[in-house]
Each structure stands twice: as C-alpha cells, then as structure tokens.
Amino acid sequence: MHPDLAESRLATLPVSLRRLTRIALAPSSTPETVSQTVYRILLDCQRARDNGLAAHNLLPLVNVMLDPADLPDPETALESGFRERVIAAGHALAILNCTGPRHASPALLEIAPRIWAWIRFMHNHEYFPGMELDYCLLLATFHPISYLDEGRNWLHTTPDICFFIGSTWDRIVSMCERGTLSLNDIRCRRAIHFLGIFLSNHISPQHSADLVDGAGGEKKLARLIVKYLGLVLKALEVEQEYDQKKALSLTLECTIAFTSHYVFVSRQTLVDAGLVRLVAQAALVFSGPGYVSGQRDPRRCIYLGVDVLASLLGGQQLAFWTQALENGLLRVIIIGAGMYPNDAQIMDAVEQLFNGIVTGIMQYGFLPVLASAIPKALAIPPSVDFMRSRCGNTWQSIVALAEKRMKSWERFNSTCVGIRSCENYDCNVLVAKKGTFLRCASCRVYFYCSPECQKISWQKYNHRYRCQFKDKHLMDTRGRRFNLMVILNDYQTRKSAIFLQKVEYINRTGNTNYCVLMKYVSGRCTPQVTASAEMEHSFSRHPCATRTAFGGRETHVVRSIPENTEFTVLLRCNTAVLLEGLMYIARRIPRGTDVSRLEAEFPELFHQLQALAAMQVVEIYS
Numbered sequence: 001m002h003p004d005l006a007e008s009r010l011a012t013l014p015v016s017l018r019r020l021t022r023i024a025l026a027p028s029s030t031p032e033t034v035s036q037t038v039y040r041i042l043l044d045c046q047r048a049r050d051n052g053l054a055a056h057n058l059l060p061l062v063n064v065m066l067d068p069a070d071l072p073d074p075e076t077a078l079e080s081g082f083r084e085r086v087i088a089a090g091h092a093l094a095i096l097n098c099t100g101p102r103h104a105s106p107a108l109l110e111i112a113p114r115i116w117a118w119i120r121f122m123h124n125h126e127y128f129p130g131m132e133l134d135y136c137l138l139l140a141t142f143h144p145i146s147y148l149d150e151g152r153n154w155l156h157t158t159p160d161i162c163f164f165i166g167s168t169w170d171r172i173v174s175m176c177e178r179g180t181l182s183l184n185d186i187r188c189r190r191a192i193h194f195l196g197i198f199l200s201n202h203i204s205p206q207h208s209a210d211l212v213d214g215a216g217g218e219k220k221l222a223r224l225i226v227k228y229l230g231l232v233l234k235a236l237e238v239e240q241e242y243d244q245k246k247a248l249s250l251t252l253e254c255t256i257a258f259t260s261h262y263v264f265v266s267r268q269t270l271v272d273a274g275l276v277r278l279v280a281q282a283a284l285v286f287s288g289p290g291y292v293s294g295q296r297d298p299r300r301c302i303y304l305g306v307d308v309l310a311s312l313l314g315g316q317q318l319a320f321w322t323q324a325l326e327n328g329l330l331r332v333i334i335i336g337a338g339m340y341p342n343d344a345q346i347m348d349a350v351e352q353l354f355n356g357i358v359t360g361i362m363q364y365g366f367l368p369v370l371a372s373a374i375p376k377a378l379a380i381p382p383s384v385d386f387m388r389s390r391c392g393n394t395w396q397s398i399v400a401l402a403e404k405r406m407k408s409w410e411r412f413n414s415t416c417v418g419i420r421s422c423e424n425y426d427c428n429v430l431v432a433k434k435g436t437f438l439r440c441a442s443c444r445v446y447f448y449c450s451p452e453c454q455k456i457s458w459q460k461y462n463h464r465y466r467c468q469f470k471d472k473h474l475m476d477t478r479g480r481r482f483n484l485m486v487i488l489n490d491y492q493t494r495k496s497a498i499f500l501q502k503v504e505y506i507n508r509t510g511n512t513n514y515c516v517l518m519k520y521v522s523g524r525c526t527p528q529v530t531a532s533a534e535m536e537h538s539f540s541r542h543p544c545a546t547r548t549a550f551g552g553r554e555t556h557v558v559r560s561i562p563e564n565t566e567f568t569v570l571l572r573c574n575t576a577v578l579l580e581g582l583m584y585i586a587r588r589i590p591r592g593t594d595v596s597r598l599e600a601e602f603p604e605l606f607h608q609l610q611a612l613a614a615m616q617v618v619e620i621y622s
Helices: 007-012 015-025 031-047 051-057 059-065 080-096 107-124 135-140 149-157 161-178 186-199 205-215 218-238 242-259 267-273 275-286 298-313 318-326 329-339 344-361 366-378 383-388 392-415 451-460 463-472 477-493 495-509 532-541 576-587 595-601 603-613
Strands: 514-521 524-531 546-551 554-562 567-573
Touching (some): 007 051, 031 059, 059 107, 135 161, 135 186, 149 186, 186 242, 205 218, 242 275, 242 298, 275 298, 298 329, 329 366, 329 383, 344 366, 477 524, 495 603, 595 603
Antiparallel strands (some): 514 567, 554 567
C-alpha cells in the first residue's frame, strides 16, 4: 500500500476532522451515520484554506469508502443501507475531486480501479430514489488522476472509460441545452478542465471507437463537439472569473485541436455538422484582447484556428466557404498574418485559405458574400501589418480579381440569365430562349434543343456516364453558367498570349492535338497550352465536372478541377478557321524558332496572329 493511503496519515488532520473520520471508519457506525459524517467531512474539506492538501490528507478515508467489496448487489440495492452506502461513496468522490495539481500523488493510481468501479456502478444503475446523479462530479473525479502522466495513460487504456466519457459528455451537453446546467457553474469547472486534458492526449484507435460509441455514433459525436464548442464560446462571452475562463479556454483549444486528428470523426462529418462556423468564431476569440489562454500561447492559438480552418475547408463545397466568410474567415486571415507575419506555419495556412477563396471567386453565389466581408475585414487594426506581410501582394491580386468578377457577375445577371445553348457539341443551335430547351431528366443540369441532340449526347459523348454523378454536382445551373462565362472572359483577355503558345506547340510537335490549361493561382490566371492527352486523362478521372460553353463557332470544352494548391481549368478550342490560320503561321516559321520573338523576326506573321486573336465571337453560356 502506498504510504499516502495509510490510516496513520489521518493524524495530520485538524482535531475536528480527525473526530469525524473516526466516526466514519468505526465498524459500529450505521450506513446513515457514515453517509452524514462523510458529507460533513466534505463540507469542511471544501471550506479549508488549502482544500487540495486537505483532500490529499483524506485519501485513506476515500480509499476505505470506495472499497469494491462494499459495492451493492443490484438485486438488493434498493435497500436503505445500500442506498446510504452509495451516497457516502459519492461524497468520497467529491472529496477526491478537491485534489489540486500540487497534491496529485501516485497513490491516486493505486485507488484508481476503485474509483472507476464505483463510477461505473453509479453510471449503470440510476435507480436510487431521491438521488440525482451528478454527471459533472463523475467526470471531474478523473481530473486529479489526469495530472499524472501514468494517470493519463491509465485513462486512455482502461476498457470502457472512453465509452463512459463519451456518454457523460453527451449528457452534460444535453443538460446545458435544456437549461438545467451551465458551463459557467463552479461545479462544471473541473469537468470541462478534465475534458480539455483528456482530448489533448493521444487515444488509441480501439479506445477512440469506444468514445464514438459512448456518444452514440460518429455523426452524433460530431454534433456533440459542435454543440459543446458553441456552449463554451457562449460561456466565455459572459464569464468574468479568471480560473473559470482558463478552464473554458483550455477545453476550447483542446477540443478544436482534437477535431483536427480525424481519427474519431471524418472531416466531412465535422464540416456537415457545422464545425467551420464555430472554428472561425473561436479563432476570433483567440485573438481577442481579453482572451485568457488555457494551454497555448496566443500565437499558437491563432495558428490552431487558421490551420484547422484550412484543413476543414480544403476541397469543400461552396456553401461551407460562404459560411466561413459570414463568420469572419477574412478577419481570421488578416489577424493571423497581420499579428504574426514571420510565422511560416501561419503564412502557409493562410495561403491555403487564399487558394480556396480564389476558387470561390469563380462561383456565382460566393461573390456577394465576399464583397460584403472585405470592408469589415480591412477595418480591423492588424490589416496594416497584414498588407506588409508576404500575403499582401496575393491579397491585392485576389481583391482585383474579385472586383473584376463582380463586374462580370452584374453583367451576367443583366444579359446572360435567359439565354442557353445546346449541350450537344455537334449542334449548330448556339442561341435560343430558355423555354425552348429540354432539360436532361436524369441529372437536371444539362439542356438540349431536341430529343435527337440528347440522344447524340448520350451515345457519342457518353453523357449517360456523367449522369451517374448527378448527386455530386456541386453547382446549380446559374452558378455553372457564370463559372463558364468568367473562364471564357479570361480566355478572351489572354487570347494573344494563348495563340502564341499554340503556334509554338504546332511548330514544335507538328500537330494540333492540344488543349489550353488555365490555372488560377493566388488570384492570377496563367494559361498554358499542353497536349490534349492531359485533358482526356483528367476527364477520365473526374467525368462529373465536365463543362461546355460556346463562343460563336468556336467550341470550348471546359474542365474544372479543384486542387490542393490551385484552381485548374482545362479549355479546348478546335475551330476550323482558327486552326487553319494557326497551322499556316506555324508552318511558315522554322522549327525551333523562339516564338516570343515572332513580332521582331516575322512581323507579317505576327499581324496575322493578332488578327486571328481579334476575331469577334458572341459568348453564349450553356
């Protein structure tokens, strides 16, 4: 037995407590007397100047009160004596809960199995009349054990404890939602502090499955995390006491860090549950002037918020990016890069978020939200330092691109909404009113001017295969058409440079089997002519994202592919008139000529190229 558990240590207690412990440990004491006496000891312990030391000195009493041999038989547990025994054990757990980090003793590991045996019994048998089970107390009882490294290892490896923590966590959140409990209550402090410590440590896959089962499944655990974060953020808004704010901050930081592991719950499940909005709000709280850090320094807290946002939003649908913008995503970016411009990790996470914003700028519904968020974000003080950071130039490019897209958005709404073109690539019907087209009954995305064109599209261009992805289609019809319009606008703007690359490709390879790869990186469009095999390979990987648009007789097959670091569009132009003109110019140039010097060495051919690029086309978007 550990020396701290020897009954001789009770002699160090004050006289009043020594007298009470003798009564509680006397064999002749009735269960009612023991229960009442342990309760009086608990009150004296809580009133003590150093209640952590008092609780430490009372460990021998706690050890006796939690003897597993005294666990009631479930068949006779309703008898009065057993009921009083359970109440006395509950008071003993409350005494243990007063132990502070300075007095965490290895003796706690010796009595940990006893603690868990009684907690499991109370949790599994909730049928004692007149007793209200205090779930905060049960959860917080593990708090002293979590101070020890061996104790944390015991918590994460003991069977069923993770299941109990998941179940109790869910009950506490449910009580807070019903209004019967508040995270600002003093009795919740140790419970939420323990949750933070527990979630910040590694949990094995086997026991993480127990945590998920205890919460009711993966989706319920995701919703539980989101609800809990919402309650913590709400409690931080009104809490004034330093210790309580520190406990709330610790559990906020650790819970957000816990969500970034994706071992317990998939990223998509967390995003669907609404985690993006709360992480954005938490990142703003981290940077607030009155924030009391629980475990990390302010810089690491801000990095945590920015990094988790970048991880959650990577590859997500437009709706989640819009949700993040509405909840302060731009302010999080500006605060992180403005306050810590030399932090490489924060800068890398900000760059990832910028890439997602550039992707969103191509979308119809993203622009109005972005336009309203930019002025609010630039009004905060760190914006000046942010503009001087390495992200400042990228930000200026993004703002310029957003302004350009807003003008296109306004023009699209005024001129292009009611016009369509046939989805059959071979069809000559390029312009028609909206009501004259037939919508594909399967995917409800593509339109045809006649049943014959739809049949050709299904048979020749394999639309039947693309229709299988109708549930994964990420854009509505209007957003899709706007996306095509801005891509073609960029193509027309850079047509001269693209035609020069086409001439160089034909001159180098001798064929016209090319496509135009348009990349949007850091707010800039960079076109590149490459072999069409690249496009065909991309089609085979992502058939659901194929887009088509028509400009006069020039057919564009546009391909949208979200990437981790860029937004890529494949665009193919095979118009007979243009191809003949480009081939004529390419064959008049000696093979291996530097095409960038075409104007100086072959001015006549250069003027012909400019004439081809200046051909006027009427842009119609299907």
